[in-house]
Amino acid sequence: MALPFSSEAVDELDWEVTHLEIERPGWGSKLFDEVHERARLAEEHPELGQAVPGHDPRLDVRRFVIPKFGISVVVAVVEGEREVIAIAPGREKPDYWKNRLTKERAK
Numbered sequence: 001m002a003l004p005f006s007s008e009a010v011d012e013l014d015w016e017v018t019h020l021e022i023e024r025p026g027w028g029s030k031l032f033d034e035v036h037e038r039a040r041l042a043e044e045h046p047e048l049g050q051a052v053p054g055h056d057p058r059l060d061v062r063r064f065v066i067p068k069f070g071i072s073v074v075v076a077v078v079e080g081e082r083e084v085i086a087i088a089p090g091r092e093k094p095d096y097w098k099n100r101l102t103k104e105r106a107k
Helices: 007-023 027-046
Strands: 060-067 072-078 081-089
Touching: 007 027, 007 081, 027 060, 027 072, 027 081
Parallel strands: none
Antiparallel strands: 060 072, 072 081
C-alpha cells in the first residue's frame, strides 16, 4: 500500500505523465510507476527521503528524488497523517508547495 496523494499532487502527476508521454511515448507510464514506487518507499521507510529544511520538524517534510525524470515526490505529515503533497519538477521554484502543509489550503 502506498501513501495517499493530495489532490494537487494527483493533478501534478497527471500533467507530468501526459506531457512526458507526448514527448517520449512509453515514458509517461514509467514515470507513473516510479512515482508510486517512491510513495510506497516513503510509507515503509520515510527516513530514506531527503529531509527538507526550513519546515516544522513535526511535519517531517521529505523529498524522494527520481533523478531519471528530474522529479521529486514530496511527502509530509499533514494533520497527523503522512501523504504525498507534491510531484515537484526540478525546474519549479523551491517550496512552491509549502501552503499544502495544512488541510486549510485552497482547493
